[in-house]
Amino acid sequence: MQKKRVVLNYPPHIVEQPVISKLVKDFDLTVNILRAHVTPREEGRLVLEITGKRQTLEAGINYLRELGIEVQPLAQDVRWYEDRCTHCTACISICPPKALDVNRKTMEVFFKREKCIACGLCIPVCPYHAMEILF
Amino acid sequence: MSKTIEEINEKIRQGKALVLTAEEIIDYVAEKGVKKATQEVDVVTTGTFGPMCSSGAYFNIGHTKPRIKLGGGKAYLNDVPVYVGLAAVDFFLGAAALPEDDPRNKIYPGKFSYGGAYVIEELVAGKDVRLTATAYGTDCYPRKTLETYISLKDMNEAVLFNIRNAYQNYNVAVNLSDRVIYTYMGVLQPRMGNATYCSAGQLSPLLNDPYYKTIGIGTRIFLGGGIGYIVGNGTQHNPDVKRTDEGVPKMPAGTLAVKGDLKMMSPRWLRGTSFTGYGVTLTVGIGVPIPILNEEILRYTLVKDEEIWTQVVDYSEAYPQFIPGSLGEVNYHQLKSGKIIIQGKEVPTSGLSSYVRAKEIAQILKGWIEAGKFFLTKPVELLPSVDSGVVFKPLKERPIRKK
Numbered sequence: 427m428q429k430k431r432v433v434l435n436y437p438p439h440i441v442e443q444p445v446i447s448k449l450v451k452d453f454d455l456t457v458n459i460l461r462a463h464v465t466p467r468e469e470g471r472l473v474l475e476i477t478g479k480r481q482t483l484e485a486g487i488n489y490l491r492e493l494g495i496e497v498q499p500l501a502q503d504v505r506w507y508e509d510r511c512t513h514c515t516a517c518i519s520i521c522p523p524k525a526l527d528v529n530r531k532t533m534e535v536f537f538k539r540e541k542c543i544a545c546g547l548c549i550p551v552c553p554y555h556a557m558e559i560l561f
Numbered sequence: 562m563s564k565t566i567e568e569i570n571e572k573i574r575q576g577k578a579l580v581l582t583a584e585e586i587i588d589y590v591a592e593k594g595v596k597k598a599t600q601e602v603d604v605v606t607t608g609t610f611g612p613m614c615s616s617g618a619y620f621n622i623g624h625t626k627p628r629i630k631l632g633g634g635k636a637y638l639n640d641v642p643v644y645v646g647l648a649a650v651d652f653f654l655g656a657a658a659l660p661e662d663d664p665r666n667k668i669y670p671g672k673f674s675y676g677g678a679y680v681i682e683e684l685v686a687g688k689d690v691r692l693t694a695t696a697y698g699t700d701c702y703p704r705k706t707l708e709t710y711i712s713l714k715d716m717n718e719a720v721l722f723n724i725r726n727a728y729q730n731y732n733v734a735v736n737l738s739d740r741v742i743y744t745y746m747g748v749l750q751p752r753m754g755n756a757t758y759c760s761a762g763q764l765s766p767l768l769n770d771p772y773y774k775t776i777g778i779g780t781r782i783f784l785g786g787g788i789g790y791i792v793g794n795g796t797q798h799n800p801d802v803k804r805t806d807e808g809v810p811k812m813p814a815g816t817l818a819v820k821g822d823l824k825m826m827s828p829r830w831l832r833g834t835s836f837t838g839y840g841v842t843l844t845v846g847i848g849v850p851i852p853i854l855n856e857e858i859l860r861y862t863l864v865k866d867e868e869i870w871t872q873v874v875d876y877s878e879a880y881p882q883f884i885p886g887s888l889g890e891v892n893y894h895q896l897k898s899g900k901i902i903i904q905g906k907e908v909p910t911s912g913l914s915s916y917v918r919a920k921e922i923a924q925i926l927k928g929w930i931e932a933g934k935f936f937l938t939k940p941v942e943l944l945p946s947v948d949s950g951v952v953f954k955p956l957k958e959r960p961i962r963k964k
Contacts, residue, residue, distance in 0.1 A: 512915040512917075513915045513918065514911075514912050515911050516747050516912065518911050519755035519910055520748065528899070533915075550672075550743075550837035551747060551748045551837070553612065553747070553834045553836055553844075554832060554834060554844075
């Protein structure tokens with residue numbers, strides 16, 4: 427089994443089609459919607475965690491791409507600017523999946539992007555603009 | 562066994578001074594004992610890097626041709642207003658000042674992405690900022706408008722002058738209400754969803770000299786990456802608070818007023834800072850050296866995170882309404898572990914002051930002293946201590962009667 431966190435960008439003509447249910451029924455994938463922003467007839471942006479067998483997972487993602495949906499890994503869209511971070515730890519207590527965490531021995535903050543769910547809670551909490559989400 | 566500042570400086574000159582950080586001294590004494598350590602150790606360096614709102618800088622920009630008198634007029638650096646109630650070309654920029662067109666909290670919570678502290682950071686980074694000004698014009702200062710780029714090197718004086726920094730201990734903030742609140746202690750989640758604290762704990766300058774027995778007016782310090790001086794107690798200095806048996810305040814107590822040449826400082830140690838829904842502030846790096854004059858002074862520097870206690874305060878009701886009281890007492894060892902227990906509830910914690918950077922400051926200061934580049938000073942006067950009678954009063958309002 428494999429797990430992928432991806433961001434889908436829907437062009438306007440696909441926004442009103444049932445795409446996710448196809449992923450579930452035809453490709454036997456488990457889909458967890460982490461975040462969704464859909465404007466009818468304009469565009470859609472979905473953050474998904476997809477779990478399934480490697481082959482079906484790839485087939486599912488190919489299906490999305492063939493439809494004209496842009497698929498990219500979530501990690502690309504979330505940025506931790508380490509040079510701006512002062513390691514104050516303000517973000518640590520609000521990050522639900524603990525993607526932002528601290529080494530208690532050194533008190534250094536680190537960002538594990540594979541754990542990030544792009545919830546955006548860290549953005550207003552960081553006093554140094556060290557976190558950015560590009561959507 | 563006691564030493565004088567002069568003797569310590571002589572050892573620094575000879576490159577023989579033993580300097581340890583406030584963290585290193587703990588293990589050193591555990592191994593060597595207090596007596597031996599007092600003989601051997603000359604200086605303990607401290608450090609703190611946290612948001613300190615009552616900071617700012619004054620400037621003299623040099624006279625224009627023809628001359629302009631900014632005093633009584635209006636002036637801005639990158640659209641941030643500066644205080645011009647002074648002579649012709651002097652002004653003061655406060656860290657918390659905001660551009661006049663910033664929406665503040667009209668769109669709640671406001672972002673406060675730019676302000677005085679950011680101007681200070683940019684200037685220190687060597688960048689050009691826009692100076693715009695209007696004046697009323699006089700016979701001796703006829704000019705009425707001014708628009709120019711300016712950088713730190715163009716100015717005569719550029720002096721960081723912070724009237725309240727380096728708080729000796731601080732509250733832990735929580736939110737008892739059922740909505741998110743936006744405070745100077747950060748974003749606080751409802752029903753005690755998190756707790757924030759702001760102190761370098763065992764590395765913090767005033768927690769290593771709790772009765773101010775070595776720190777006072779004229780103490781030379783690390784300030785913003787350069788060299789600065791303590792110019793007195795900071796505003797709201799409040800020495801006479803509840804303390805532990807070892808003298809460590811259990812709530813916010815002493816404060817420092819500091820100054821230093823901005824031209825020698827670095828943007829790594831002076832950072833513009835935004836608190837969502839609250840405002841702009843300056844994160845300042847400060848390091849104070851403590852001369853180990855005798856056993857008593859050494860003992861104070863041994864303070865550990867688990868011996869520094871502070872009060873948990875509700876920022877949804879108690880703080881804004883100025884209702885005294887504490888929800889409980891916790892220490893910095895607990896706070897740094899990531900969770901504390903308040904009234905039976907486990908609450909995750911976040912710091913606002915960087916321990917990593919505090920440690921770095923203590924190390925840098927140690928390096929300066931070891932290299933013979935930084936000498937200690939004997940204060941002209943110590944800060945007011947517990948017996949000084951200094952109290953921190955609330956404002957007693959006297960309503961103005963309409964005639």
